[in-house]
Amino acid sequence: QVQLVQSGADVRKPGASVKVSCKASGYTFTTYDINWVRQAPGHGLEWMGWMNSASGEVVYAQKFQGRVTMTRNTSTSTAYMELSGLRSEDTAVYYCARGRTGVRPFELWGQGTLVTVSS
């Protein structure tokens, strides 16, 4: 079954970091890019960046430059997104989504991971 399965919900304190995982199955991991999108409560979708799963090349949205790091482990077909310097405004559901930059849309999504930032 083709799917992306994300890690579970997490609660962090302001200033801390969080690392969310996204495990791919049912397809060749390195054939597609992995994007990260977040959605704050009651708000729309916000693209954070993408990673070429084969080369590891990353492009981050300007808003998150310096705070986000996207990596992958090709042997386990898992992508990771780490966000540092957390603040309350980072409370959101974080999604990974499969696509191919500039060519294919986000055809496959993970189930989402709720990250709550609270003291």
Add this chain to the structure above:
Amino acid sequence: EIVLTQSPGTLSLSPGERATLSCRASQSVRSTQLAWYQQKPGQAPRLVIYGASNRATGIPDRFSGSWSATDFTLTISRLEPEDFSVYYCQHYDRSPTFGQGTSVEIK
């Protein structure tokens, strides 16, 4: 950065009616890189239309997409109960952007 502006913010319609959702780009975009997503509460978004007018796998033919210059349209010909959701347009180039969404609600 390309900005996508969706209208209206909320569309109140009855089942069986036609829904017309708009997405306007701030500058010229490739129609091949324009998608629409449906999102229901508590769920991840689902791809509906890609390349401005191509239905994604499993999407019924009551959904259609069209465009003219920088104006893109998602049309649902006859609303079914399961179609009442929030819809987002997206430009999926090297720095993807989303519109702010249109909520299609039951009148």
